[in-house]
Amino acid sequence: MNCPIITSKLRWNGPIADFIENLPQLVMLGSQSVGKTSIIERIIGHIGIMPTGNGMVTRQPLHMRLCYAPNVEFVAVVSESASLPSLQDLESRNVTNKNYRVAQSTDEMRKHITAALKKNVWLDVKPLFVKIFSSKAPNLYLIDLPGLITIPADDQPDDLDEQIRNLILSYIKQSNSIIIAVSPANQDIANSESLKLARQVDPSGDRTLGVLSKYDLLGEDERQGKPRRQQAVDR
Template identity: 35%
Template sequence: MSNKDSAPPTATLTATLPTQVIISTALHFSILLLLFLLLFVSSSSPKVRVRVSKMTMMESLISLVNRIQRACTILGNHGGADGALPTLWEALPSVAVVGGQSSGKSSVLESIVGRDFLPRGSGIVTRRPLVLQLHKTEQGQTEYAEFLHMPKRKFTDFSLVRKEIQDETDRMTGRSKQISPIPIHLSICSPNVVNLTLIDLPGLTKVAVEGQPENIAKDIENMVRSYVEKPSCFILAISSANQDIATSDAIKLAREVDRKYQPHNFC
């Protein structure tokens, strides 16, 4: 039985962008948000509580979660490990982007950001989880990107962001087709985004091709499951618009880990 089999009824969302997208989550996420908000408000003075708007509290909450996620990675807590004890990542709300290889995950993420910055190619392109943290800035400010492993450098040329993602992946996995559970943290600050954190995961596959290890399909599935089976995880399941939704590996996986979800289509 998966972690979500005994969960309360779930809320789901589907889209065609032109890819088909399904978001699935359990009520645990709302409970976590409520607890964080209560902690935030209770720590403020009465005058501050009066002045602080709901939007400001939510932005502070998102910022807090982002900082905790970055701290977890620095301390070696990657969220995808198979440890016997629950990790701090287990309790953090997250949105995991799941899809088959060449399903359109990159196109969806770049549409959300409004920038071309992700590596492209055939076969397995995403070989490490990419924790993408979007920060909304004031209008007129310059857009820039920043990596956790390069905190003092701000990228304004997003083609260099793509190159750094590739280079950092190769530094961990070599130029082989191996995958690694250690995430890359990328923050994008722009007036054209909303405050949001997404986790881009390696694309699901059925067979090993192009020199990939024989066990690559199972390794990727295990990595994806280590994220999406957490009760606090939204599942953003993406499949190509020309694919039968009934045969989508991403949607099949979402249904397996969250069987009470109720999808709704949107365009």
């Protein structure tokens, strides 16, 4: 049994939860509609598995355990519980408490996640858990969070922006969190809300990786300025 498989088992087994608190986790951070979904899908290796739409689509933390399975195209499990079955359990149907939904395709996974997401609240701090088995997926623990906003809409709570910010801070301040701060490539990096928030908890940048999204929106002149933008991120 290799290390990634051991890590996968540790991450999801409740009795040793205290031990696994220090295992690395990638935390996606960015403003609303910045393109985090596209980046996540490319990390996973499958397109079209995440809910998309206008406005605030992600309303609660989404914890995703990616498990490399060489002989599996795609199998996913979605649940409100962190206790999820292994691939062996799914194949042998050796499951006693089936509190989850199984997806055999990317379309099924997107539908299951959409159905499980809370629609009657703007923000829920309780995570939704997803476990993905695929020959295209790396062994990673990935957390997607609601996007940062600046001004709540008329039908949203007045302090929704602060609620989201506090939720994000509770994740990225953890020493085992590797912060993936996503910023649109067509925006001046000096105005990046994600990098600004990451710097609050990681001023040295040791745990922060800046990622530029929507690079296709840049004109040719702007693309020539990429090295300057990269230098701004490095600083």
